Amino acid sequence: MELIFLGTGAGVPSKGRNVTAIALTMLNERNSIWLFDCGEATQHQILRSSIKLSKLEKIFITHLHGDHIFGLPGLLSSRSFQGGETALTVYGPVGLANYIRTSLAVSGTHLKYPLEIVEIEDELVFEDATFRVTCKELEHGILSYGYRIEEADKTGALDAAGLAALGVKPGPIFKELKEGKTVTLEDGTVVNGSAFIGPSKKGRVIAIFGDTKVTPNELAVARHADVVVHEATFAADMGDMAGEYMHSTTLEAATLAKNAEAKQLIITHISSRYSRDDNQSLVDECRTIFPNTEIATDFAIFEL
Structure with missing residues (x-):
C-alpha cells in the first residue's frame, strides 16, 4: 500500500500546494485505489501521477467544504472517458448526494459506470473480508469526519x-x-x-483526518495506527487563530499522535501563508513532541 498526496494545501490552492486529496493505493491487496477528499483540480493532479481512474474503487469525503469536494464532479465525469467501467462508491456526510447529483444533472453528465453515494449514518462505514473502515465526528463548524482504515490480519507463513x-x-x-x-x-x-502455520501478521491501520480542532474523538481514530495523516494548518504560534477557525496546529497534531501511540505522523493541509521554505520548521515543531513526523508535499509518496 502507498499513500500518494495529490493536494496538501488548506482553503485555497497555492503555487506550491493544491487543495486536499489523498490516494491510498492497494493494487496488491485488492487491485484498486481509494481516494480521500477531492479538492478542485484533483483530476489534473492525477494526470501527473501514476494513478489510473479506472482503478478507483471508493472515495471517502471528510466534509463538504469546497477545498475538499469541488473536484468531484469533474473527476467522476472524466472517469467515464478513462476506462472506468466498474462500480464506484462515494462516502461522506449528509448533503453529499444532493451535491453530486445536482452537479451531474445540471451539467448533463452521464456516467458509464454504476455510482453509489452513501451518506454516513453510523460509525461503521465499510467492511469486507480484507478491510474495515470506521469514522468519528470531529469539530470543524461543519460535519467533518476522521476515517480509520483497518486491514484484516494475515495468516502466518507456512513452515x-x-x-x-x-x-x-x-x-x-x-x-x-x-x-x-x-x-x-x-x-x-x-x-x-x-x-x-506461523503467527498471524497484524494488519495495518491508517487514520486519515478531516479538518478539525482538538477533540476527544480523535484518539479513537488514531489509537495504535501505523500512520496518522492529520491537518496542521497552522504553526505552533498560531494557536488562537487555529482555535478560531477550528483547525489544528503542528503541536496539536503531534500531541495526538503521541497520545495515540501511533507509529508515524504525516502532517498536511498546510496554510498558504507558509511557503516550501517553511516546511522544515513546521515538521521540526512536530518532532519536539513526536519524532517520527513527516510533512506531505504534493505528489509525495509514503509506502506503508
Missing part, C-alpha cells in the same frame, strides 16, 4: 522446511495446509496444517 522434513513437497497440498486443513499423505501420515 515449508518443517513440511519438507516430513516429505511433503510444494504443490496443491500446500494450499490445503495453508488453510489449516488436515491432510493424509500417501504413506498414511496425517498432517495438521494449523500446526505448520
